[in-house]
Amino acid sequence: MFVEKMILWTLQHIEDWQSAESDGVLRSVNFNRFSDEDFKRAYDWMRVKMSERIGPPPTPNSYPIWAWYQHRDSNNRKPDLRQIAFDLPEQEYVRVEFEMPNSHVLLSDFDMWHFVLNYWYVGKDEDDDEYFDRLQQDHDVSYYDQPPLPVPNLHRLIEES
Template identity: 40%
Template sequence: MKLWTIHPVEVWEWLQQQGFYRGAKELVYEDFLDSYDWLIIEMEKRLGPRPEKESYPVWAWKQWNGVHIRPDLRFSGFLEKGTRGVRLEIDIPDEQVVLSDFDKWHYVLNYWYLEENEEDGELFDKEIKKRGLDYYQQKPLPDPYYHQKIVDSWQRIFDIEPRNEEEKRSLSIQAIFWELKLEQVRKVDFFVAR
């Protein structure tokens, strides 16, 4: 599977020296650790165990912003402004990759309920409000049933089929895997983040 991963240039240097690169916990914002722990469990279900107990996901793009296949380095937000970076075109075996919807991943990061459709979302919000719960203010919800409903809803991030033309035009598909090997790199583009 052809993918693109973006990193500070130091990751490219590490990859050349060590021959492999793995994600690390210290690269994750503390507020997102619970979300990453959930994601790691999902990855282990789909890909098998981590190479090491400390391994965290390596992120890449399968499709960026709908019409673009690879990320356009003229846009900002890939790295902190002014950072020297690399966009690596890589080839990872399909069975070593989990794909998910970039926008839906934000529901996991924010501890939001990921509705199946508008009606489902309205019904869930009405149910929890009746019980005096608010997942925007209470993280995690103190009611185990509704907490689990939120967590279960996150399975929808793995549904990467657009539901309509609007989604198709804007869909960004992210890829996660345990390890990037030097021999999987096909092309290297250097840039300075905007």
């Protein structure tokens, strides 16, 4: 069955949600809340992938809104704010349900997204992982220490993985 729209859920910091309520616009990730350049780098990578697959963003400086289509399984689709994964100290979040056309959504795997956030290589299998580890050793670099890697070929391999 083809579905033209998806129901999604996003978790928004309470201040961002209050801003959206007052001006009627739900904005993408607020980088003022995050000082980590790697976080921005990962979202820049996601913007490129989204542009390739679903077209350019509405404005050149806009970022995607992270949302859940299915949190745990088909019986537990919406995220539960009471779960420990969302229990961020001294921060209050709200869960917002909204609907988006399929053509505006890029689905991804939450666990695999952490490979992008952490600048990790995704090997096809154990041999591929070992091959990449040897390449790093040969160049005396580690993606754990130096994102982005100063060796262009290795950086490209990480992004392609």
